[in-house]
Amino acid sequence: MPLDFPLFPEAASTMAGQVDALYIFLVVLSAFMSLLIGGAVFYCAVRYRRRSEDEIGSNFHGSILLEIVWSAIPLAICLLLFFWGAKVFFAQSRPPADALEFTAIGKQWMWKFQHPDGQREINTLHVPIGQPIKITAISQDVIHSLYFPAFRVKKDVLPGRYTTVWFEATKTGSYHLFCAEFCGAEHSKMGGQVVVLEPEEYERWLAGGAAASQSPAEAGAALFEQLACVTCHLDGDGGRGPALRGIYGEDVTLNDGRTVVVNDEYLRESILTPAEKIVAGFQPLMPTYKGQISEENVFKLITYIKSLSGGRETPAGGAVDESNVPQDAATDAATEDTP
Amino acid sequence: MSSHTTDSSRSNYLNAAYGVKSWLLTKDHKRIALLYLVAVSIFFSVGGLFAALIRLELLTPEGDLVQPDVYNRLFTMHGVIMIFFFLIPAIPAVLGNFILPLMIGAKDLAFPRINLASFYVYVAAGILGVWALINGGVDTGWTFYTPYSSMYSNTQVTLVAMAGFIAGFSSIMTALNFIVTVHRMRAPGLTWFRLPLMVWALYATSIIIMLATPVLAITLVMLMLDHSLHLGIFDPAQGGDPVLFQHLFWFYSHPAVYIMILPAMGVISELVAAFARKRIFGYTFVAYSSMAIAFLGFLVWGHHLFVSGQSVYAGAIFSILSMLVAVPSAVKVFNWTATLFQGSVSYQTPMLYAMGFIGLFTIGGLTGIFLATMGLDTHVHDTYFVVAHFHYVMVGGTIMGYLGGLHYWWPKISGRMYPEFWAKVSALLVFVGFHLTFFPQFIVGYLGMPRRYHAYPPEFQILNVLSTAGASVLGLGYLLPIIYLTWSMRYGKKAPANPWGAVGLEWETSSPPPTFNFDETPVVTHEAYDYHHRTEDSRVA
Structure with a gap:
């Protein structure tokens, strides 16, 4: 001990x-x-202790001023x-705009992380010091919660919806990483370490690992071909689906007149349940990819679509109907209006 | 019936009739209170046994005493039993049932049959819960978060949810009875602002129960449908929303915290007034603060969801509303303390519990502010800090209030005095054991130890060992009253009508009271806790 x-x-x-x-x-x-209340109770209890059997207290029992x-x-x-x-x-x-974008997938009972360059690890996360790190996370099964006590941050990781957590490490070392939301039998084993490295060491660590053959955006591009997305989403106007270049982070108008911001959450929704929010001027032709594509691959497709917009940053999160909601709040404001 | 014609030594509710049937089919609120006392004591012991096993497992960082599956069932059943079968019914159904009609000068509650029915509904729910326990138990945590509970857990979720669903009706029946009784059956002259504060607290609690419990019932029905028929209301894979469950659950379960603590606050008001022999300070403020807590308690549930992905703006609104609840709670604590000022304070056991309550509830309430502060909650949410906080409120608050009230009214309930020495020893053990158990959990929580962990990193061990040591002391403190109160029912000194020299209608009738409480309907001419007036005409009376 x-x-x-x-x-x-x-x-x-x-x-x-x-x-x-x-x-x-x-x-x-x-x-x-x-101490104030304990002291007052103790003082009164001693000072005003009962001195004879038929003694009673004073008649002072109210003061508006005191109340x-x-x-x-x-x-x-x-x-x-x-x-x-x-x-x-x-x-x-509110993650800073220049944060490095990581992804995390929670499942009973492990955390799967992916680095911006495609490097993957399980239950351990290596991050560089002095660099804001934003993790967009989703669960494959039940609710989990990604918790880094040394960084004082925590966020629930939900099935069917992205949430994000961010931090900027200030001290190198190895710290706990926990699942904080009860998730079943091995809940207390669902965790590991977050290892904070000097930037050079982080680069060396990335180079030393089994180097990812493709970046997530490249992998997403390959999937985009493979799943035949490319047949409708042409690289220019005239396709059966909207062109995707330059749309990330923009407002688009839907066929029912609402406006949404194209962010991670809206893209995910459009891949899995495309009929929910159709862009104005298009027909609901796209089939659902629900159950046919893993959360990892959804992340890759989104990263690819983001890369078509020159890697511009907007917070991940839900689509927002009220176009006047400040950008940095879009994440959370939207999570309220789920189906 | 003709109870008034019988000889005085044989005319109390305990000996008015004999035989098992006279107890099991009684419509006397006092006997029903005793039935509840036996039942909640059994559930408290079972829930306590689970707590003991949890603490034993946590003595070492490795999960080595029981399997993880067993551990998860232990903390779930500890929570379910303690909350639904002990804390919620304890003060209203035992002490409230016994004392409310006596306090307002009534013969019984408004609906004696519904009162008896509520007991059997409670027992039915309890038996179903125990049956579910024997048949595998449940491993979701008492909060039943979806989709784990609805789609992934293959334990007895439906049965246990059904037990909670049924227990809710028992609460509703008791609450309905209390509300009607307070409105319709007060003695002549007993206006609302002459009511003892215990009555105000029970009234406020009853309103919460009536309004919140149906929401729990609906939520549990949806959970049962999801679990048994895979309806998918809370399953994102079928277009459902798992976080919706959390909103519905806490819409009941946060007010439920006030269902548990408000009656204890009522008891403390009675104890402080009686053992300081002084009118409670700021009576109207204490009475209205109960109503304010009941009202605000409905608007704060989202503070359980700060890190759930809920909108930051919704979070901000729930945070500020939670901060507002702190005010009426603080008002109560300050008024109790001020009551002692210039009082005539004696230190019998109930008063020790009352002073213990003030200390523990102060810490429990203040640590609630930590959790309502969003930026801090992000770190401590779902850690042992939360576990420590709600045990300070529930165990330090509700159980201290319950034990204090039980000792205070024990002479009235049993007609006997409890042994003062052993009661003081037990109150001291409870106070010391409580702090030793739960204070280290604040520290280990801020260090980051998540709750519901079967195994934990070794650097948290010392604090967990302290906690387990404290739990042993606490357990002993709880065991003693079970022994000496039972003993005193037969061997205790006979109690006079008013052993404490307290003011209140319940002390004007004999100990134990006759079946219909008062030989003549009392007439109330003064405010509650009016010791000065009582002294003036004590010679006349």
């Missing part, structure tokens, strides 16, 4: 300091309040914490 156990987790990301600051503030506040004071102070502190916590949360929810 290791006796020199830690009381505070390792802080290894740009987010960790912000979360720890909230935590320390709340710990101090809680200690103060607990206002002890309602207003907690309210003010709680509101402060709300705004502070929301600020940190919004930062946790």
Whole structure:
């Protein structure tokens, strides 16, 4: 049994300091309040202990002023914490535009990661230090949750919908990677390590591994041919389906008048359930690829389609009907309006 | 019936009739309360046994005591039994059932038959739950998250969900009974703002039960359909939405937290007033805070879903509403503390529990703010920090309130005094054991140990060993009352009508009370907890 156990987790990301600051503030506040109330109870219990059998307490039993004071102070502190916590949360929810894009697939009971250049690994994730890393994740079966305690970030990984988590590591080393959402028999074994490397070491690690024969975009292009997507989605106008060059991140109008942003979630939906949201001017001709294409291959196709738009960045996430929702919130706002 | 004609030594509810049938078919709210007391004690012991096995497994980081499948069943059944079969019914169905009619000067609840029916519905649900347990149990966690529960788990999800579904009707029947009773059966002169705060708390709880439980029922029906017929309501592969289940589940289950804690708050108000011999400080604020908690409790469920992929804006709204709930909870704590000021404080066991409650609930409530703070919840969500937090509220709050109330009203319930020395020893063991069990879990949670882990990294071991050690002390603290309260039913000192010198209608009738509670319907002329007035005319009375 290791006796020199830690009381505070390792802080290894740009987010960790912000979360720890909230935590320390709340710990101090809680200690103060607990001592204040505990002390008051103890003081009164001793000072006003019963001295004779038929003694009764005083008749002082109300004060509007006190009620206002002890309602207003907690309210003010709680509101402060709300705004502070929301600020940190919004930062946790919005990956920087220049983040390296990783993907993760959760399944009972393993994590499958893919690096931007196509390198793959299971239950271990190597990342470079000082570089924002964005992981777009999906589950093949039940709900999982990708949790990096040392980075203070966590996001549920859902079947049928993309979610994203991001972090920027600030300390090299090896840290825990957990599944935080109960997912069945081997839940506690569904995890491993995230290894933070210096950029050169990361390059060396990438080069040293079984080099991926193709990048995800190249693999996606091959699939695009193989699945015959190319017969309708021509590289120019006039196809039976919309042309895909340059569309990623743009708004498109649907045949029912709604507008959606072309992002990862919309592309995934259009591959698996194409009839849901048809672009204006096109017929619902495309067959569904649901059950015929793995989540890995959906990721590859999306990466390929993204590459047709010069790798421009928008957050992954759901299609958004309200065109006025700020871009960086599109991810989450959309997840509410699922079928 | 002609109970008023019988000799006074043979005219209480315990000896008014004999035989098994007179108990099992009784319509007397006091006897039904005792039936519930036996039943919830059994379920508490079973749930506690599961907790003991969980803590034993977690003594070592390797999952070496039981198989993972068994461990998952243990924590699931611990949660299901403790929540649905102990915490939710404990205070309302045992203490509330017994004391509510006495507190308002009524002969019984409004619908005695429905009261008895609620008990048997509860028993039926419990038997179904135990049967499911024997036939393989369930391994989804008490939260039954889909699609694991609906499409992947091959354990007894349908049976256990059915048990929860049935138990809900028992809650609804009790709540309905309480609401009608409080509206219709108050003694002459007992206006709403003369009601004891326990009555306010039970009333607020009943409203939550009536409004929230049907949503749970519908949710569980959908879960059963998904699990047994693969209907796919929550299955994304069939176009369903797994997160919808979480919204529906927490729409009930967050208010359920207040179903569990509000009655305990009611008990604490009674104990603090009685053992400080002083009118509760800020009576109207404490009463309204119960109603505010009941109302706001319905609007905060999304704080369980901050990292679920829910919209960040929805998250923000749920966060701010959760912060608002902190205010009425804080108001209660401050008012209890202020009640002690210039009181006449004595330290009998119920008061020790009340003071313990104030301490533990303060920590439980404050750590709730940690979780409502979104940026921090991202890290601690689904870790042992959450486990520690809700045990501070549920075990530190509800069970402390329950035990405090049980000791306080025990003379009224049994007609006997409990042994004060052993009761104090047990209260102390519970307090110390509780902290030792659950405080280390805050630390291990912030370190990142996820909940529901059968095996864990070795650096978390010391904190887990402390927790297990604490659980042993806590277990002993819970075992003692079962022994000495049972003992006292026969051998305890005979209790006078009002052993604490407390004010309240329940203390004006004999201990134990006659079957119909009061020989004459009491007339109320004063506010609750009016010790000064009582002293003035004590010689006259």
